[in-house]
Amino acid sequence: MKYNHFSAYGLAALLATGCATAPSNSSQNPVTDAAKLSEAAPKYASTVTAADLSKHLHVIASDEYEGRNTGEKGQKMAAEYISREFSEDGLAGPVKDGSNPYYQSFDLEQSQWGTGYINVGNEKFLMMQDFFVLGGTAYQDEKAANVVFAGYGIDSDQYSDYNGLDVTGKMVVVLAGEPKGSNGNFLISGTDKASDWGRDYRRKRDAATKHGAESMLIVTGTSPEEFNSLTQRYKAYASHPSVSLPSSGPQTQATTAFVSPVVGATLLGTTPDKLFGYATQVSTANKLVASNFTAAKDVKIRTERIVSPLSTENVLGFIEGTDKKEEVVVVTAHYDHVGMDESLEGDKIFNGANDDGSGTVAVIEIAEAFAQAKKDGFGPRRSMLFMTVTGEEKGLLGSEYYSENPIFPLENTVADVNIDMIGRMDYDHEKTNDSNYIYVIGADKLSSELDQINREMNEKYINLDLDYTFNDENDPNRFYYRSDHYNFAKHGIPIVFYFNGVHDDYHKPGDEVDKIIFESAEKVARLAFHVAWELANRDNRIVVDSNKK
Known part of the structure; x- marks a missing residue:
């Protein structure tokens, strides 16, 4: 499916039906009271919808994007799409050097x-x-x-x-x-x-x-x-x-x-x-x-x-905070996948709708919700960095590059909320046709407060079954070490990782948009929104008080 660029009128009409409905506050007098910001959270969470997730995913997981292999045409097209969405939603590009302020560009080998x-x-x-x-x-x-x-x-x-x-x-x-x-x-x-x-x-x-x-x-x-x-x-x-x-x-x-x-x-x-x-x-x-x-x-x-250089880019969108703007909450997903295999008969494109198109579009939607909240005077107290990273499938390379070359100091980074594969059922949950779950990984590894926040936000707003199976330090899959959050965690930054588990289409051409359960993806994306909102707006920065494996 080709990307259909909205006209200014069309975009305005869309926003008028959702997150553009503004309360009486203006951005000139932003709210910094934690209780009032908490009260406003459900309004903006409700703008993260299954329909919008589907709209974005039908673009970046289409055949036109050729599986978004790192450094190749489809990945570049996805980067352009994401940066355009960040720009149109009012997020700033925080990268000062380079031709595109939304791109953290670098060369791989x-x-x-x-x-x-x-x-x-x-x-x-x-x-x-x-x-x-x-x-x-x-x-x-x-x-x-x-x-x-x-x-x-x-x-x-x-x-x-x-x-x-x-x-x-x-x-x-x-x-x-x-x-x-x-x-x-x-x-x-x-x-x-x-x-x-x-x-x-x-x-x-x-x-x-x-x-x-x-x-x-x-x-x-x-x-x-x-x-x-x-x-x-x-x-x-x-x-x-x-x-x-x-x-x-x-x-x-x-x-x-x-x-x-x-x-x-x-x-x-x-x-x-x-x-x-x-x-x-x-x-x-x-x-x-x-x-x-x-x-x-x-x-x-x-x-x-x-050896030859291979250019690629992380895509960053930034919302400056109010009274605690020096501290930063990061929301991440990887937007690359594994490209194409010309040796295959039939479908040669690994579209990566679930891995990790689903997380990418969730980040786009959460960013839009935070941006609209800021326009309405309910902007985050702490700054928000929304980052879709490249090269995850090659070894977490984009997030590693950011962690070694951060745009914002790591010591000021409060937490990373990472979304990698949502909206599908894994083998165990397919048996009971239960899509009302999400695997939670890493929330308690470095901060007891982050795990508590995740549980509280879920109980208060979402009611998913939080499955901690893969959080076990003895789990042989070692998923804690296998997505982009780990490059924050290894620097002592608390993380929470949302993951729907592995299915038959994992890293295969069958990972298509029509298999995504968008109502489930919506729930997980809203949970991630609420956790990020709480991290950004609570009075005290979450503690780092654990050292679990």
Whole structure:
């Protein structure tokens, strides 16, 4: 659907039926009494409607916006739409440098693998075929490598492959997994449960880095076929361009690669069978044993990374407060999604209506309500920053950039209200067709008052079922760390995160507007409005009195 720009008359007519109806107060004499502002809240909350949420979402989640992939045409179109809405609603653009005061513009790095190989004498192994790299590279240009075998690459109190081993500046070759004893139990845990050393390659990478290794190569699988089977997901990831914030310095972690058994054995001057015989030796001895491999001497490696800048922008709309204007309440959502996949048959566009078009349009509507309140003399006591961020799907990059380059000092930032996916039902709630819920995450992590405010506003105005399932610090999904609020929380700023849970269309072309339950989205958006209103207008700034995980 194409964006249909309202005429001045049309906009005036629309506002006349909703949030433009003004009380007798004027903006010349703003109300600063907390009780009177609280009384006014329902009037402005009522302007956040299912119809308006639908109107906006039918634009930014349309095919025309091509999935809003960071740095691409659709994301730029969405940024323009959001900034225009902020401007027309009377919000200020707070960014002083740059051509558009609503844009916090910055460059990301887009990178992909180029030429890659490992030469061992006359043998040549190819990147994306015989091995692949995750993360950065120390081998942008061809470089000779000094190879050393470090067993399983483990460095724990009870078992360390690095005892007496000098790996400084060297290429460390290690086996995947972790050693078992003759009884079948893992030597690290002493049970049939693997430790993190066997489950998470980053533990081995960090150990190699700590001991000064230039790179670490993990021998994966017991045959070329098994290597290919085990690494398909990683290969698919590594074969696509990645987007990140620009690196601020030289490579600090050991370059990490997954290599086939043939590559690993060749680097160590042996055969795959003899290489895996080492595992049998450890198991029989029930302890670390020395190896007798003689590493290859004539080893050269290149893993080129091609890097180019990718411009993008956070979109900011600002409402200055009255008597407490130095303090700032932030309302956020990410407006990017994952773009298109031309390899698909049929629908190739990932419209991201729920993720996170739904949160984006909620921010637009809440901003409009606050702006109209200010025009009517009921503006917020604290300043309000409404920010739709870019690059969330690439690793929370837009919010990270803001947290490192804030427009307003973080010490003056009271809280972040973050909205990421509202208006759908997840698997559990679909079973009972119950859309009257929202997952609440993080409200109690840093401030007991924020959690209390959220509960009180819901009970007083909305009556949603507040589900705290994903707030549990032991929840394996770790959603608390997976949306933009976290880049505020890690700086000690209280946050509340609203989330409807995951469904079958998550990150798929089926995440379409026609599946949004706008009445449910309206309720959550109004709850977010009331919480933001209370944060902005209460007499005292909320306390930071918790340190929960």
